[in-house]
Amino acid sequence: MNILTGNDLKTGDVVWWTGEAWSRHVSDAAEMGENAPDVMAREIAARTVSDCYLVDAERTAEGILPVHIKEKIRATGPTVRPDLKLAPPDPAAGNWVI
Amino acid sequence: MYKYDNYDQQMVDTRVAEFRDQVERRLAGKITEDQFKPLRLKNGLYLQLHAYMLRVAVPYGTLNSEQMRMLAHIARKYDRDYGHFTTRQNIQYNWIKLEDAPDILADLATVEMHAIQTSGNCIRNISSDQYAGAAADELVDPRPYAELLRQWSSFHPEFNYLPRKFKFAVIAADEDRAAMRLHDIGIQIVKNDTGEIGARYYAGGGMGRTPMIAPLIRDFVPIAELISYAEAILRVYNRYGRRDNKFKARIKILVHEMGAEPFIAEVEEEFKHLKGLNIDAPAAELERIKAYFADPLFEAGLPDEIDRSDPDFAVWLDQNTHPHKRPGYAVAVISLKPTDGIPGDASSAQIDLMADLAEEYSFDELRVTHAQNIVLPHVKKADLYAIWQKLDAAGLATPNLDLISDIIACPGLDYCSLANARSIPVAQKIAKRFADIDRQKELGELKLKISGCINACGHHHAGHIGILGVDRKGTENYQLLLGGSGAEDVSLAKITGPGFDEDGIVDAVEKVTEVYLGAREEGERFVDTYRRVGIDPFKEALYG
Ligand code: SF4
Numbered sequence: 339m340n341i342l343t344g345n346d347l348k349t350g351d352v353v354w355w356t357g358e359a360w361s362r363h364v365s366d367a368a369e370m371g372e373n374a375p376d377v378m379a380r381e382i383a384a385r386t387v388s389d390c391y392l393v394d395a396e397r398t399a400e401g402i403l404p405v406h407i408k409e410k411i412r413a414t415g416p417t418v419r420p421d422l423k424l425a426p427p428d429p430a431a432g433n434w435v436i
Numbered sequence: 437m438y439k440y441d442n443y444d445q446q447m448v449d450t451r452v453a454e455f456r457d458q459v460e461r462r463l464a465g466k467i468t469e470d471q472f473k474p475l476r477l478k479n480g481l482y483l484q485l486h487a488y489m490l491r492v493a494v495p496y497g498t499l500n501s502e503q504m505r506m507l508a509h510i511a512r513k514y515d516r517d518y519g520h521f522t523t524r525q526n527i528q529y530n531w532i533k534l535e536d537a538p539d540i541l542a543d544l545a546t547v548e549m550h551a552i553q554t555s556g557n558c559i560r561n562i563s564s565d566q567y568a569g570a571a572a573d574e575l576v577d578p579r580p581y582a583e584l585l586r587q588w589s590s591f592h593p594e595f596n597y598l599p600r601k602f603k604f605a606v607i608a609a610d611e612d613r614a615a616m617r618l619h620d621i622g623i624q625i626v627k628n629d630t631g632e633i634g635a636r637y638y639a640g641g642g643m644g645r646t647p648m649i650a651p652l653i654r655d656f657v658p659i660a661e662l663i664s665y666a667e668a669i670l671r672v673y674n675r676y677g678r679r680d681n682k683f684k685a686r687i688k689i690l691v692h693e694m695g696a697e698p699f700i701a702e703v704e705e706e707f708k709h710l711k712g713l714n715i716d717a718p719a720a721e722l723e724r725i726k727a728y729f730a731d732p733l734f735e736a737g738l739p740d741e742i743d744r745s746d747p748d749f750a751v752w753l754d755q756n757t758h759p760h761k762r763p764g765y766a767v768a769v770i771s772l773k774p775t776d777g778i779p780g781d782a783s784s785a786q787i788d789l790m791a792d793l794a795e796e797y798s799f800d801e802l803r804v805t806h807a808q809n810i811v812l813p814h815v816k817k818a819d820l821y822a823i824w825q826k827l828d829a830a831g832l833a834t835p836n837l838d839l840i841s842d843i844i845a846c847p848g849l850d851y852c853s854l855a856n857a858r859s860i861p862v863a864q865k866i867a868k869r870f871a872d873i874d875r876q877k878e879l880g881e882l883k884l885k886i887s888g889c890i891n892a893c894g895h896h897h898a899g900h901i902g903i904l905g906v907d908r909k910g911t912e913n914y915q916l917l918l919g920g921s922g923a924e925d926v927s928l929a930k931i932t933g934p935g936f937d938e939d940g941i942v943d944a945v946e947k948v949t950e951v952y953l954g955a956r957e958e959g960e961r962f963v964d965t966y967r968r969v970g971i972d973p974f975k976e977a978l979y980g
Contacts (some may be wrong), residue, residue: 347463349534388483389483408855411858418858
C-alpha cells in the first residue's frame with residue numbers, strides 16, 4: 339500500500355495524510371488510492387506542506403508503518419534518542435508531543 | 437579573536453532582515469517551496485529527515501564564551517536542548533522550526549555569528565587547525581590568513597554559483613590536524629629560504645564518492661598574493677568545472693581529469709592576469725586582522741609540574757592534553773565521545789559549562805575540532821585538575837582522545853535524509869565493545885571514522901579504520917575500510933571486501949585490531965602496521 343507524506347511548512351515536522359488532513363502520527367495515515375495525484379497536486383498548491391511524496395507502507399502489529407527503514411525512522415524519530423521519539427497520539431494532548 | 441567591523445555586522449544584519457522577509461513570504465504562501473529552497477539553503481537551513489536543520493558557521497572553529505553560550509541558548513530556546521558539532525567545525529541543530537529561523541539568525545548576529553554559506557555551491561566555512569595560536573609546533577597562527585580568506589569569500593559575487601560546493605583548510609604546522617589535503621584547496625602557511633612567509637597551495641582534494649588527495653599546486657605564494665592565487669584557482673575551476681553532472685562537478689574531478697600539470701598551467705596563466713588587478717588586501721589590512729589574533733596575556737614563570745596523584749585525572753591528562761607553545765600552559769581537549777553518547781552532541785548545559793570553563797580558564801576561547809570535540813586552547817597546567825573535575829561532573833571527561841572510541845560519526849540515517857544506514861548506533865556499539873580504557877590505550881592511536889553514505893561527511897576514507905554505511909536491498913550494511921589518514925601522512929582507506937551487518941561490523945573491527953596486536957612492531961600505530969603488512973592478513977582474518 340501507499341501512504342502520503344510531507345513536512346509541515348512552519349515546523350518541518352513529518353506529517354502523513356489521513357484522508358482529510360495531515361497528522362504527525364503515521365498510524366493515522368490513510369491508504370492512498372487512485373486519487374493520490376489529485377491530493378498531492380491540491381496539497382502542493384495549498385503550500386502548507388513541503389516535499390509531498392508517496393511511501394510504500396504495510397500494516398504491522400504496531401499499525402501502519404513505512405516499509406523502508408529510512409521512512410520508518412522518519413516516521414518514528416531517531417533510534418538513538420528514545421526521549422525524542424514521537425509518542426503515540428493522545429487525544430488529550432496537543433498535536434505535538436515529545 | 438577577530439571582531440566584526442561595521443561592514444561585517446551590516447552584512448550579517450542585512451542578511452537576517454532579507455531572510456526574515458523571505459520566510460514571511462513563504463509562510464504566507466506567496467512563494468513556492470521550489471522558489472524558497474535555494475534561499476533557505478543560502479542561510480544554512482536544510483529540510484532533513486525529521487525537521488528543518490540549521491547549520492551555523494564557526495569560522496576556522498574558533499569561538500568565544502559569549503558565542504558558545506549563544507549556541508546553548510539556541511539549543512534550549514529553539515531546538516531540543518542539544519546541538520551537534522560537525523566534522524566541518526560547525527554546529528547543527530536538528531529540530532528547527534521555519535517560523536523561528538529568522539529569530540535564531542538575529543540572535544546569532546548579536547554575537548557575530550551566522551549561517552551564511554554553510555550550504556550551496558559556494559565557498560563554505562574555512563576550516564583550520566584546532567590548536568591554532570596555541571600549538572607548540574606551529575610556524576605562525578594560521579587564523580589571520582583564514583580570516584582574510586573568509587572576508588574575501590563572503591558573498592564573493594563571482595563564486596556564488598560554482599559548479600559545486602568548495603572547501604578550504606588553512607594550517608601552519610607540519611602536523612596536519614585539519615585534513616588539509618582532503619579539501620578543495622588546502623593551504624599550509626610556510627617560510628621560504630629567505631625567511632619570508634607565504635602559502636603552499638594544494639588543490640583538488642576531497643572525500644565523497646571519489647576521494648582524492650590534493651596535489652601540490654604551488655610550493656610558495658608570497659603572502660601578499662594569497663588572495664590572488666586563490667582567486668586564480670577558483671576562476672579556473674569556475675570556468676572548466678563540470679556543471680552537467682553533479683557527481684563530477686567538484687574541483688578534484690577537474691584536476692584529476694585535466695591532470696595536475698595542465699591545471700597548474702591554467703592557474704598560473706590566470707594568476708599572471710590577476711597580478712595587476714590589486715585584488716589582494718593591503719598589508720595594513722592583514723596586520724589589522726593579525727592584531728585580533730595576538731597572543732593573550734600569558735603569564736610568565738608558571739610551573740610545568742602537575743600533581744598526578746588522582747589516577748583518573750592522570751589518565752585524562754595523558755590522553756586529552758596537547759603541548760602548548762608557552763611554558764606552564766597546555767591545550768585541553770574535551771571529548772564529546774562518552775561511551776553511550778552520540779559523537780559530537782552536547783546538551784545546552786554542557787555547552788554552557790564549556791563556555792564557563794573557557795571564560796574562567798582559557799582566555800575566553802574555545803575551538804571546535806573536525807573530530808567533533810571541543811578544545812580549551814590556553815589553560816594553565818596548574819588549573820587542569822580543577823577543569824577536569826568540572827568536566828567529569830558534567831560527563832565531559834572521557835579520556836579517549838585519538839583512541840578507538842574517539843569516533844567521528846556523521847548523523848547517518850538517524851537524522852540525515854541522504855543516508856543509507858545509521859552511523860551513530862554503530863559508533864556506540866564499537867565504543868561499548870572497547871569501553872575498557874586500558875584496552876583502548878593498548879591499541880594506541882586509532883582513528884575510526886563512520887559515514888552513513890558515500891558523501892563521506894564522517895571522513896571514512898581518512899580513517900585508520902573507516903566504515904561506510906550502504907543500503908543492501910533495503911537493509912543497512914557496512915563496508916570496512918583500512919589504512920586511511922587525514923593527517924600529514926595522508927592516505928585513502930581501502931575497502932576490505934563484502935560488507936557486514938550492524939553487529940558483524942563491530943566484530944570485524946575487533947578482528948582487525950587483533951591482527952594489528954599480533955603483527956605490530958615496536959612503536960607502530962595501527963595504520964603503520966597496516967602499511968607495512970598490507971591488507972591481506974586483515975582480509976584473511978575477516979573472510980578467511
Ligand atoms: S555522510 Fe551521508 S549520511 Fe552522513 S551526514 Fe553526510 S550525507 Fe548524511
